[in-house]
Amino acid sequence: MEILKKPLLTEKVTQLTEKLNRYAFIVDPRANKIQIKSAIETMYGVNIQAVNTMRYVGKLKSRNTKAGPVSGRAAAYKKAIVTLKDGETIDFYSGI
Numbered sequence: 001m002e003i004l005k006k007p008l009l010t011e012k013v014t015q016l017t018e019k020l021n022r023y024a025f026i027v028d029p030r031a032n033k034i035q036i037k038s039a040i041e042t043m044y045g046v047n048i049q050a051v052n053t054m055r056y057v058g059k060l061k062s063r064n065t066k067a068g069p070v071s072g073r074a075a076a077y078k079k080a081i082v083t084l085k086d087g088e089t090i091d092f093y094s095g096i
Contacts, residue, residue: 004043023084024081027080028078040082053081055076055077058074
């Protein structure tokens with residue numbers, strides 16, 4: 001199971017990073033906080049102070065087509081917000 005799917009880079013998360021040294025990731029819904037912590041520490045080589053997780057249910061989506069209304073659901077996902085210890089950072093753009 002691949003625990004880390006991708007980092008979240010939004011305006012809200014950028015503000016969290018600048019003010020509180022927190023980073024957000026989309027993770028596997030089956031992963032727990034201990035697995036998430038160890039995966040991030042090994043991948044980025046940082047020390048983690050705290051991990052907070054949130055589960056999101058996919059929103060209902062519908063649209064009208066020639067064949068009539070079509071409804072479906074956006075994908076559900078799990079988000080982890082990680083607080084790093086003071087003085088540590090993660091650089092997502094170093095591999096570009």
